[in-house]
Amino acid sequence: MFELRMSLQSLMVGLVLVLVLLSPCPGMAAPPGDDDEAFDVETYNLNTEMDWENLDQIYGDSYDYDDLDQEIEVGTVAPDTPSPASQPKAQHEEEVTLPTLPPAPVSLDFKGPGLFGPETGLGMPTCLLCVCIGGSVYCDDTGLDQIPPLPKDTTHFYGRFNKIRHVKNTDFLNLNKLQSIDLTGNQISGMDEDVFGSLTQLQDLLLADNNIQVLPELPVTMRRIDLRNNQLISRGLHSDGFKDLTQLEFLYLSSNNLDYVPTPLPLSLRVLHLQDNNIQSLHEDTFCDRHDRNFIRRNLEDIRLDSNPLNINLFAQAYICLPRLPVGSQ
Structure with missing residues (x-):
């Protein structure tokens, strides 16, 4: 059965091929001959040489070769697009033209309390000469010989390592928010x-490494005072100058010319440095209360009295109320 099926398929393919060859296609047309002469497919020679010189006689007027010499015009495939000017304008809603306002003037207030602070004596604003960050003004090592005018919102002022010799009562006027002043390393x-x-609002006053002999009156809000390495003398301190400073915790007075401990001291005091002065004696009320033997000064735990012409063993009654003995020469 399989061989019979293959034979039938081969026969059908052969019939289709014969029909294709005998169909009257323009490219497959047989050369004309006598009307009585039959066309024999088996004897047709595909390799027969074509007579190109007698094409006109063979095919007659089937082809008009003159048409091939006509000039072919090349045109634009896409239609011309009209220019924007020639296109009809789309209907738009009526546009409303707003009046043009002049730009707002930009003002850099160099002379008032503006963006860069008040103008200094050097002809430029404080916050260009110094660095202003929030309420802090940093003027360290800028060659200043006086306190520059500060913005009113200044809370911390740093004027370290300059050439300032005198501090005037107008330098910090109207600075109600000022909490800290650091003038370390000047020539005051x-x-x-x-x-x-x-x-x-002043809490911290740092005046170390200057030439100060007299200390002015201080606000009662003080928390830390640093006067190390100055020329401070005992007569240059106000009588009872530290008594009312009920928030004072740190008092640094080392490397000065003090003759005695500045008493009375507030009970809030935690640190007292007096080394390298000229203190020669202590009395019973220096740290304690001779009228109250039960009195104990609990906060004062750090007292430095070394490098003074003082033998602390001779004044035991002066610090029996202290939680810790002072440091000094034995």
């Missing part, structure tokens, strides 16, 4: 008496 030898009187 004098300060007006009421220079700090208006600073109701």
Whole structure:
């Protein structure tokens, strides 16, 4: 059965091929001959040489070769696009033209309390000469010989390592938010008496490494005072100058010319450094209360009295109320 099926398929393929060859296609047309002569497929020679010189006689007027010489015009395939000017304008809603306002003037207030702070004596604003970050003004090592005008919102002022010799009572005027002043490493030898009187928020005053002999009156809000390495003398301190500073915790007075411990001291005091002075004696009320034998000064735990002409063994009654003995020469 399989061989019979293959034979039938081969026969059908052969019949289809014969029909294709005998179909009257333009490219497969047989050459004309006598009407009585039959066309024999088996004797047709595909390799017969074509007579190209007698094509006109063979095919007659089937082809018009003159048409091939006509010029072919090449045109634009896509239709011309009209220019934007020639296109009809789309209907739009009526546009409303707003009046043009002049730009707002930009003002850099160099002379008032503006963006860069008040103008300094050097002809430029404080916050261009110094660095202002929030309420802190940093003027360290800028060659200043006086306190520059500070913005009113200044809370911390740093003027370290400059050439300032005198601090005037107008330098910190109207600075109600000022909490800290650091003038370490200048050449300060004098300060007006009421220079700090208006600073109701002042807590830290750092004046180390200067030439100060007299300390002006300080606000009662003080928490830390640093006067190390100055020329401070005992007569340069106010009588009872530290008594009312009920928030004072740190008092650094080393490397000065003090003759005695500045008493009375507030009960809030935690650290007292007096080394390298000229203190020669202590008395019973220096740290304690001779009228109250039960009195104990609990906060004062760090007292430095070394490098003074003082033998602490001779004044035992002066510190029996202390939680820790002072450091000094035995």
